[in-house]
Amino acid sequence: MRLGERGESMFVAFQLRLAFREFIELAKLAGRSDKAAWAEVELKRYDELLEKYAWDGQWYLRAYREDGFKFGSATSEEGRIFMNAQTWAVISGHAQGERARQILEIMHRELATEYGIMLCAPPYTRTDHKIALARLMNPGNKENAGIFNHVQGWAVMAAAMAAMPDRAWEYLYQVMPARFNDIAEIREVEPYVVCQSTHSRFSRRFGKGRVSWLSGSAVWNYYAMTHVILGVQPDYTGLRLQPIIPAGWSACKLQRHFRGCHFDIEIRRGDCDQLQIECNGERMPGNLIPAERFQPSNRVVVTLPSVQH
Structure with a gap:
C-alpha cells in the first residue's frame, strides 16, 4: 500500500x-x-x-x-x-x-x-x-x-x-x-x-x-x-501456564528451559472445574509459577477440566 x-x-x-x-x-x-x-x-x-x-x-x-x-x-x-x-x-x-x-x-x-x-x-x-x-x-x-x-x-x-x-x-x-x-x-x-x-x-x-x-x-x-496451544508463557515474574490443547487430546508432555532452570511439564485432563497447576508437588494459587519457586529441575503437572469451558 x-x-x-x-x-x-x-x-x-x-x-x-x-x-x-x-x-x-x-x-x-x-x-x-x-x-x-x-x-x-x-x-x-x-x-x-x-x-x-x-x-x-x-x-x-x-x-x-x-x-x-x-x-x-x-x-x-x-x-x-x-x-x-x-x-x-x-x-x-x-x-x-x-x-x-x-x-x-x-x-x-x-x-x-x-x-x-x-x-x-x-x-x-x-x-x-x-x-x-x-x-x-x-x-x-x-x-x-x-x-x-x-x-x-x-x-x-x-x-x-x-x-x-x-x-x-x-x-x-x-x-x-x-x-x-x-x-x-x-x-x-x-x-x-x-x-x-x-x-x-x-x-x-x-x-x-x-x-x-x-x-x-x-x-x-x-x-x-x-x-498458545501448549500455553507455556514466559512472564516477567515467573512462568505462566495457560494451555488450550484440542478437545481430542487427553494429555501431552513437553520440556522447557527457562532462566537457567529445567521444567518437565505434563498437561492432562482430569476431574476439576478449572485449571490446576502443581510444581514440585506444591499447588500454585493461579496459572503462574513464581520465579522464587523455581528449582534447578522442576516437575510440573497442569490439570485441565475434562470438558473445557
Whole structure:
C-alpha cells in the first residue's frame, strides 16, 4: 500500500497499543508509578482514537492513505477486509469480548480456507498499482489475497484470546507442514519445512506453497504451538501456564528451559472445574509459577477440566 508520509496503518497502530500495555506493566514492576500513570492516560486517549478512526462498523480498517482514502473498508470494491487488522485488534487488547469474537467470525467467513487464512479479499485486479502495490501480484498470490503463512500464528493467538480454542487449533493445524504429507502433489513443498505463502482460492494454483526455507513462518508456528496451544508463557515474574490443547487430546508432555532452570511439564485432563497447576508437588494459587519457586529441575503437572469451558 502506498500510504504517503502522513498515512496511517491500523495494523501498526494496534502494535503500538500493545507496546503501551507492555510499557505500563514494566513501569509498575520498576516502581515507576508516574510513568505507568502517564501511559494509562495516553492509552485511554489512544483507544478513543482507535474506536473513532479504525472501526468501520463491522470490522477494522487496514489503513488510511494520507488523503483519507481507506483500505479495508466495507465500502471498498477490492481489498475489502484484511486479516492483520482484525487479529491485531484482538492481540493488542483493543477488541475484547463480543467485539473480538465478532470480528474473528467475520474474518473466518471472509478469509479462511482449508489451507490457511487469506491476507485480504477480494484481490486487487483493477486498482491502480500506485495505490495498492498488491496489484502487481497475481490474484490469490502473496500480498494480493494470498495466504501469507507467517501471519497465521497471529490468528491462533487472537482466537485463543477470544476464548475460541478449537478455532485456534484449526488455524495452526491447517498450516503445519506434516499436515500436507498426503497431498504433496498439491502443496509442492517439502513436508518438513514451512513456506512463505500459499496460493489462495482466488488462484488457479489453490493450495500450492511457494518460497520455502525463506520465511518467518517457522518462528510464528513455534510461538503459536508453544505459547498458545501448549500455553507455556514466559512472564516477567515467573512462568505462566495457560494451555488450550484440542478437545481430542487427553494429555501431552513437553520440556522447557527457562532462566537457567529445567521444567518437565505434563498437561492432562482430569476431574476439576478449572485449571490446576502443581510444581514440585506444591499447588500454585493461579496459572503462574513464581520465579522464587523455581528449582534447578522442576516437575510440573497442569490439570485441565475434562470438558473445557
